[in-house]
Amino acid sequence: DAGVIQSPRHEVTEMGQEVTLRCKPISGHDYLFWYRQTMMRGLELLIYFNNNVPIDDSGMPEDRFSAKMPNASFSTLKIQPSEPRDSAVYFCASSFSTPDTQYFGPGTRLTVL
Amino acid sequence: GDSVTQMEGPVTLSEEAFLTINCTYTATGYPSLFWYVQYPGEGLQLLLKATKADDKGSNKGFEATYRKETTSFHLEKGSVQVSDSAVYFCALTRGETSGSRLTFGEGTQLTVNP
Numbered sequence: 001d002a003g004v005i006q007s008p009r010h011e012v013t014e015m016g017q018e019v020t021l022r023c024k025p026i027s028g029h030d031y032l033f034w035y036r037q038t039m040m041r042g043l044e045l046l047i048y049f050n051n052n053v054p055i056d057d058s059g060m061p062e063d064r065f066s067a068k069m070p071n072a073s074f075s076t077l078k079i080q081p082s083e084p085r086d087s088a089v090y091f092c093a094s095s096f097s098t099p100d101t102q103y104f105g106p107g108t109r110l111t112v113l
Numbered sequence: 114g115d116s117v118t119q120m121e122g123p124v125t126l127s128e129e130a131f132l133t134i135n136c137t138y139t140a141t142g143y144p145s146l147f148w149y150v151q152y153p154g155e156g157l158q159l160l161l162k163a164t165k166a167d168d169k170g171s172n173k174g175f176e177a178t179y180r181k182e183t184t185s186f187h188l189e190k191g192s193v194q195v196s197d198s199a200v201y202f203c204a205l206t207r208g209e210t211s212g213s214r215l216t217f218g219e220g221t222q223l224t225v226n227p
Contacts, residue, residue: 004156033214043157043202043217056214091156101147102215104156 002026004105006092012111018080021108024073025094033102034067034077035091043091049075082112115140117203119218126193126225134188134221136177136203144205146170146179146186147215151200160188160201193225 005024013019025032033048047057052069060067064083069075079086089109093102120135138144145164149157161170166181175190186203203218 042219045214048214093157101159101162102157104149104158106154106156 004092004094004103006090006105006108008108009106010109010111012113013082014113015083016081017112018078019082019086019110019112021077021090021092021110023075023077023092023105025075025092026103027073029094029096029103030072031095031097031100031102032069032075033093033095034075035093035104036088037091037107038088046077079110082110084112086110087112115144115205115207115216117205117216117218119201119203119221122220123222123224126223128195128225128227129192130225132188132190132193132197132223134201134203134223136186136188136218138184138186138203138205140184140205140207140216142207143181144207146177147204147206148175148177148186148188149202149204149217151202151220153199157202193223195225195227198223198225 007022030051034046036044036046046059047067048055049069065079067077089107091104091107093104095102116139118137147162148160150160151157161172163170163179166179169178177186177188200220200222202220204215206215
């Protein structure tokens with residue numbers, strides 16, 4: 001299995017631009033999670049889906065952030081407009097059931113100038 | 114709400130030294146407990162887990178025992194190697210129907226010197 005796939009691995013953009021992060025979970029997993037990691041705040045859960053349906057988005061910082069999962073094999077996290085404080089590493093993870101091991105992707109390092 | 118507290122880092126050891134990273138938690142019910150490891154430039158990966166009291170998780174020489182009476186899940190390894198240098202995260206999930214969210218500790222940076 002290829003594991004969780006994230007793209008791009010690195011993204012550098014200017015303040016005000018739209019940013020879209022992509023994730024392909026492990027086939028057969030029905031939970032998908034988006035996390036953000038910063039030095040100041042550590043690992044934060046932003047949102048998670050079960051069977052493509054958003055279950056808990058209480059960690060989404062503000063309306064500038066949105067996430068979708070149009071099918072079982074693809075999810076996006078969008079930031080519009082981006083701000084320098086959004087600079088972080090964004091991880092996608094998936095799991096088969098609950099409670100169960102979550103498998104993390106390699107992350108997308110976002111830098112907003 | 115749920116919370117996980119790890120010992121403050123960073124931790125620096127010499128090769129073959131004994132490692133302990135403390136982890137305590139606060140949660141209702143019977144959470145499952147995990148240790149994840151993050152190597153430089155990579156995502157987190159599961160190191161070990163325990164799903165009920167007194168269970169011992171083990172992997173790659175690392176061990177941790179689920180102690181409900183002390184609400185702890187301390188990570189230990191008898192002899193660390195340079196390749197163990199990484200950030201270690203303790204985490205829990207209650208896995209109820211309301212969610213499968215992992216609650217992470219702040220992470221402990223381990224550096225092992227040759």
